Amino acid sequence: MDILECINSKRSIRAYTDEIIPEETLNNIIKLGTKASTGSGQEPWGFVVIQDKDEIDSLSEITKKYLLENMEKYPYLNQYESWLTNPRFSVFNHANTLLIIYGNTESHWHVYDCSLAAGNIMLAAHSMGIGTCWIGFAEHTLNTKEFKGKYNVPEQYELVCPMSIGYMKAKLAPPNRKKPIIFNK
Numbered sequence: 012m013d014i015l016e017c018i019n020s021k022r023s024i025r026a027y028t029d030e031i032i033p034e035e036t037l038n039n040i041i042k043l044g045t046k047a048s049t050g051s052g053q054e055p056w057g058f059v060v061i062q063d064k065d066e067i068d069s070l071s072e073i074t075k076k077y078l079l080e081n082m083e084k085y086p087y088l089n090q091y092e093s094w095l096t097n098p099r100f101s102v103f104n105h106a107n108t109l110l111i112i113y114g115n116t117e118s119h120w121h122v123y124d125c126s127l128a129a130g131n132i133m134l135a136a137h138s139m140g141i142g143t144c145w146i147g148f149a150e151h152t153l154n155t156k157e158f159k160g161k162y163n164v165p166e167q168y169e170l171v172c173p174m175s176i177g178y179m180k181a182k183l184a185p186p187n188r189k190k191p192i193i194f195n196k
């Protein structure tokens with residue numbers, strides 16, 4: 012897929028087929044993520060890949076419970092209350108793969124760097140017919156000491172991007188965006 016077409020047509024995908032993304036393909040996508048530029052060339056990222064559906068479903072339930080119990084801390088969540096109380100709703104869109112990006116806080120630019128890597132990953136995946144969705148809902152649950160300990164994430168790494176990823180069930184129309192504001196025009 013041509014790079015401009017890829018950028019122009021990439022959407023957040025929330026419906027996936029059951030097909031598991033092979034390890035080699037995932038590793039290739041992650042490697043393409045790491046081609047992103049980084050402040051002072053630090054490459055301050057680390058990744059966790061989870062392909063255990065039961066674990067992902069359980070993390071979704073833990074996340075929903077946490078968010079519903081802490082709604083007051085996250086005013087933006089009010090608009091999503093009906094999603095979170097729906098027993099069929101999966102925070103991770105029923106994906107069978109989670110790809111999580113952590114940034115090394117020892118680098119001043121880790122959030123920007125990991126976000127650029129996430130963008131690369133999303134575009135690379137899209138070009139292969141693989142859909143992704145940034146899951147901001149999981150910002151707390153995938154960054155706890157307990158979770159990071161379970162997946163060998165060193166203490167100085169903080170969550171930047173939780174992502175559901177899987178082969179797209181259907182292609183979506185290209186995004187419609189507001190006209191960009193150019194302040195000096």
Ligand SMILES: Cc1cc2nc3c(=O)[nH]c(=O)nc-3n(C[C@H](O)[C@H](O)[C@H](O)COP(=O)(O)O)c2cc1C
Pocket residue numbers: 021022023024025144145146147148149186
């Ligand atoms: C920082 C960030 C957090 C997001 N969190 C969620 C989320 O928790 N759940 C979800 O379904 N989509 C999430 N999204 C996806 C956005 O809802 C989506 O990008 C936006 O509605 C525009 O749609 P598009 O990506 O298909 O163009 C998030 C996107 C970003 C960049």
